Structures are given as C-alpha cells and as structure tokens.
Amino acid sequence: MTLTQFLFWFLSALSIFSAIMVVISKNPVHSVLWLIIVFFTISGHYILLNAQFLAIVNLIVYAGAIMVLFLFVIMLMNLNAETEPQKNKWLKITGVIGGGALLLVLVAALKDADTRNQMAQMGTGDIGLIHNLGMALFKEYVIPFEISSILFLSAMVGAVVIGKKE
Amino acid sequence: MPINYYIFLSVALFCIGVAGVLTRRNAIIIFMCIELMLNAVNLLLVAFSKMHHAVLPVLDPNAGINGQLFVFFIMVVAAAEVCVGLAIIAMLYRNTHSVDVNFLNRLKH
The missing domain is CATH 1.20.5 (Single alpha-helices involved in coiled-coils or other helix-helix interfaces)
Known part of the structure; x- marks a missing residue:
C-alpha cells in the first residue's frame, strides 16, 4: 500500500466518521467543530488530487470564514445541549431510513457504471x-x-x- | 485511485447530510448539513475533473479545468447563501426565541 492510498483511506474514514458525528452530536458547538474536521479532510483530498488552489480556498472560506460565522451565531443564541429541541423517535428512525435508502439506490445504480476502469489522476497534472x-x-x-x-x-x-x- | 472510490465516498457524505436534514430539528444544524452536502458534491467535481484530465492531457492541456472553476463558483454562492441564511435564522430567533423548525410552521396556518 503506497502512501497516497494510505492517506486516501485515512482521510475517507475520518471524513465519514466526522460527518456522522456532526449529525449525532447533541451540542451544536460540537457539531460545528466536527464539521470543521470534515472540511479539513476534504481539503486533504484536494491536496491528494493536486488541486492546491481549491484546497487553500476551501480552508480559508469554509473552515475559516463560514464556520466562524456559525460559531458566532450559536454563541449569540446561547444554544447548548439542554436547549436542544426534543425530537420524535419515529421521525428520527424515518429520517435515517430515508437517508439509507437513498445511499442504497445511488450505490446500486453506480456500482456497475462505465466509470469502473477510470482512474483519477493523483499528485500530478497542473490544472489545479x-x-x-x-x-x-x-x-x-x-x-x-x-x-x-x-x-x-x-x-x-x-x-x-x-x-x-x- | 479508481474514480469509483471517490464516487462512493461522496455519495456516503451526501447521504449523511440528507439524513441529518431529515432527523435534526435545530435550524442551524440543518443548515450545516446542507453545507456538508455541498462539500460532497465539490469533492466529486474535483475528482471528475482530474479523471477527465488524465484521459486527455495531450490533446488539451486544460482538459477538466472547468470542473475546478465550477467548484470555485459553488464556494462563492455557498458563502453568499450562508450569509443570508444565518441572518434569517438570527431574525427568527429574535422574534420567537427558538430555532426549532417544528415550532416555525406559521406559514402553514
């Protein structure tokens, strides 16, 4: 396993775990912090794909500006885990089933697509x-x-x- | 890396965002899940632009650059969207002292 492959799998696992933590965190401030980790991992993917400009813009615009705006609004409203709106258990289950069904349909549709033999160029190419x-x-x-x-x-x-x- | 890995990673991130929008009741978290979906699409656009560049680098040295510029414009529009959306949420909180979307259903009545 080369270094690029190792970094790809590491960043992918970290981004999916952090995305799940964004959704299931009770405290909105923790959700914002997990989302910042997701943006950092996606910037790491951009660097692996040699899209250096987009990696830096992603960090500055998303992780820098937009998430600070989110944190600022959350702190202005004084939201925390206690003021979190109570939600219906059935609504939660149906939401997860809906997202999972969409995932299933998309993966089943794209599994045998014509892109099977195509490769994304890693680390070389200067369009980025x-x-x-x-x-x-x-x-x-x-x-x-x-x-x-x-x-x-x-x-x-x-x-x-x-x-x-x- | 095979492009299929990037497709499945982006699909997974997008579906987590959809599930978050459907399950959470806090308007700010719903907004953050929308940002997550936008980023999944951005990642897929960059991966496809590098795939396109790997196929035709000799014929056109700029093959695939449109995808990366499209991502740039998506980031611009997302920044403008967040700016207006957070202003709306802050105004709602000032009027109702809540960000629960179940509570914000007055347009229904």
Whole structure:
C-alpha cells in the first residue's frame, strides 16, 4: 500500500466518521467543530488530487470564514445541549431510513457504471495550480466572475436589511 | 485511485447530510448539513475533473479545468447563501426565541 492510498483511506474514514458525528452530536458547538474536521479532510483530498488552489480556498472560506460565522451565531443564541429541541423517535428512525435508502439506490445504480476502469489522476497534472486556474477564470469565465461579485453585494445588502432591527 | 472510490465516498457524505436534514430539528444544524452536502458534491467535481484530465492531457492541456472553476463558483454562492441564511435564522430567533423548525410552521396556518 503506497502512501497516497494510505492517506486516501485515512482521510475517507475520518471524513465519514466526522460527518456522522456532526449529525449525532447533541451540542451544536460540537457539531460545528466536527464539521470543521470534515472540511479539513476534504481539503486533504484536494491536496491528494493536486488541486492546491481549491484546497487553500476551501480552508480559508469554509473552515475559516463560514464556520466562524456559525460559531458566532450559536454563541449569540446561547444554544447548548439542554436547549436542544426534543425530537420524535419515529421521525428520527424515518429520517435515517430515508437517508439509507437513498445511499442504497445511488450505490446500486453506480456500482456497475462505465466509470469502473477510470482512474483519477493523483499528485500530478497542473490544472489545479493557481496559474492555470487564474488564466481560465479571467479569460473564459470573466463574465460569471463579475456577476458573482454582484451576487455577493446583493447578499451583503440582504443580510444587513434582514438583520436590522425594525 | 479508481474514480469509483471517490464516487462512493461522496455519495456516503451526501447521504449523511440528507439524513441529518431529515432527523435534526435545530435550524442551524440543518443548515450545516446542507453545507456538508455541498462539500460532497465539490469533492466529486474535483475528482471528475482530474479523471477527465488524465484521459486527455495531450490533446488539451486544460482538459477538466472547468470542473475546478465550477467548484470555485459553488464556494462563492455557498458563502453568499450562508450569509443570508444565518441572518434569517438570527431574525427568527429574535422574534420567537427558538430555532426549532417544528415550532416555525406559521406559514402553514
């Protein structure tokens, strides 16, 4: 087993375990911390796939900015395990069965797909480097890039308007 | 690595996110499960872009770069979505002092 394979299995196991812990943690702050571990493992996968720019952006935007925002809102509301809403046992069982059935259907459908012999390129290939991504972003995708800046501006205005006291 | 491993990993993460949305009653946890689903899709897009690049590196040196740029735009939209969504949840909490989605069913009546 090579180092890449070992890292792939380790990161996969850690990300699935942390994702399950996000769902079953009673305390919302613990859920946020587990979700940060999920984002770190997904960044590790990006580095294994040599998508270095996306790995760093994932860390800065998700693990850095978005999760701090979540933690900030949770602390503002003073949520903890005692104020956690009580849930119906049957609702929980049906939710797990629904997710499991979706997993079963997707795995059964994709098990024998044509992708069986395809390999993802690990550690080589330079499309994930910031030079190539930047050239493509500012040549072919410059209009979507500018439109996304308008989206950000409108989201910022929307958040301020919604969060304002009447 | 075979692309099938990445497909199954992403499917597993996505289904955990779906199960979380269906089982949890706390609006913030539901929101975090949606982020989990977005990240599963992002991981699969990057893996497919590297698969596409491995097939055609000679014909087109930039083969598969569209997938990675798409992930970049998904991250942009997710950041904007979180910004507005958390503002809505904070406003709901200010008005009702609860983030229980079972309690927030006033649009039904």
